[in-house]
Amino acid sequence: MKKLFVLFVFLFSVGAYPQSVQEGEGRFFSKDEDNLVFIKQQLLYQSFKQILTKEMDTLGLDSKAFWQRYEDQFENYFKPIEESLKEKTKPEESAKNRTDFEKALRTQKLNAQARYGRIQRAIQSYSIKKMSRSPQVPNSRFMNVEAKVDRKNLTDLYMSFIKSGSREGYAKLYLMTDFQLVNSTWSDTGVDLESDFTSVVNDHWKKWLLESGGVGISEVIVADNSLISQFENRIHRSEVLATEQHEAGELWLKVNLRLNKTNEDNVLQKRTFHVTGEYVLLDSQSNFVLDKGDFPTEIGSFSTQDLHQFSSQLASMIYRMPVSFWGKFSQIISSPIPSQFLKIKISNIKNVSDAIAISDLINQIGVVKKATAGLVRLRGNEAEIGIRFFGDGSEMLNMLKGLVGREIQNQVIKSIENAGPLEWSLSPSAENSQEKVKSST
Structure with a gap:
């Protein structure tokens, strides 16, 4: 039973996700009473937003829809906080109260927004390249950041707000x-x-x-x-x-x-x-x-x-x-379950590791649609791989077609003539074939 359980977990785990490096510039108009820690927090937040927007666009994700959902959910989250602040400061009673309310509201809202949704979890690491201010307008602050984006965490973050499934x-x-x-x-x-x-x-x-x-x-x-x-x-x-x-x-x-x-x-x-x-x-x-x-x-x-x-x-x-x-x-x-399903048939499989290698490859290229590929069936030298994913099936189909010609474990993925687009076979790579010829001679 232990071996069976380990095999099960091994076969159906999600594959690795690639990472990407992006640059972003954060801009923030500070006030005289803002301290440096607060200013840096806001600049980092704005830099991360630009970096994640670039990465979402690179992955084909709808960054505009994401930030709209993000802003809407944040406003709903912050509304009771604002109402509570109004009750404490009573801005309608005097000009001083109004000023105190607006100052406190700005600080609390900007602090809350910088933390909301924990968007920084999609940033694996970052370095601040430059932090400056405008000579003409000293309160105009700038920050240039280079960051490594964790694409898996980014797609998880994206899905958590979009809720497409x-x-x-x-x-x-x-x-x-x-x-x-x-x-x-x-x-x-x-x-x-x-x-x-x-x-x-x-x-x-x-x-x-x-x-x-x-x-x-x-x-x-x-x-x-x-x-x-x-x-x-x-x-x-x-x-x-x-x-x-x-x-x-x-x-x-x-x-x-x-x-x-x-x-x-x-x-x-x-x-x-x-x-x-x-x-x-x-x-x-x-x-x-x-x-x-x-x-x-x-x-x-x-x-x-x-x-x-x-x-x-x-x-x-x-x-x-x-x-x-x-x-x-x-x-x-x-969390939503991917609602779309495709199945690939592959012939000339040598062993289960070939099928797992193809599943891992699909998981990597399918990160945009949060694809999860796993072995469905293995009989002799034929395997079936099932893929669950979000979104348009035709786009996923085109992604899969792009894998034809790719090499895995010294073998090349090939389409089968006069067969469907999701029927593949494995053939020895050219380099592997040459080595076999040399060894036979």
Whole structure:
């Protein structure tokens, strides 16, 4: 099961995203009372805005629509802050109050806008090349910045404001757990039956997901063995991404845990367990991977004088392991799932690494549409790769056509004559073919 889980996570992870370097100029008209820290913050914000605008335009994203959504959402966010400030300063009562209100409003609004949306998370690193002011108008400030843009974070930021995809609410979450014992039996955990231990942990997780997980679902069901087998069979048959449906309905949360007894101290009456594991969260209808992760190893050494207490302490340690990971489920689930789907058929595949290399290449060139490519099926020397993405299918099709002729792993992607545009084959590269000829002679 461990190998199956690792293979699943390996096959369907999103590929790497390229980065880009852009330059931007920030401009800000300061006031005499503005301090240098405030001025620098505003200049950086304006520089970042120009840099991100350039990068969005380079990627083919609608920067005007993004900033319009950004401004609209910021105004909605700041409106209650402005109303609260009015109540405190009462600008309608006197000219002095009006002046105080306008000064405070300007400072608070500019500070809030520079932080709103955390747009700086799309900036991987930056350097200030120049900071100056106009000789004729000293309060006119300028800053030139060069920055490395993280395209993945930028597209995530873009999608979070544009919301070009939508998702129906989830009704249920199926919790599927697999507890594996290493160098031990269930009696070593302080119980007679497996269910006496696992049911306690599952019930705690179920309660936490409903009450504290922020998932917003109405029901959590601890899956039985038949449903777990169904889930594992789908992974084993490489059916993830195979369906073209994308409507959300139910969540599948699969958790694998390994309990390894590493020490039994009969003198001190202590028993030590090392616990490791991983999880994956999927949309059950689209099979879209929403989240996955590996838990750090937890080590517990507890007294065995009272086996009931020992079992409770071990179960409590295991129960707490995923909570910090699962706290982000609410944000993950509310993000849009790519609504478009294409499938590529490839022949002359040597092994699974060829298919994964092509998937990674598609993920890289498809960053604009937040494409997620993964292996659908591998049979003999033929593979199918499924691609989910946002936006116009014809544009994605043109991007994919542009991959014909590209080289991966000493092989060239070629289109098949008299076949559809999404039917490819792999052929040895010219350099690889020459090496084979030399070796044969």
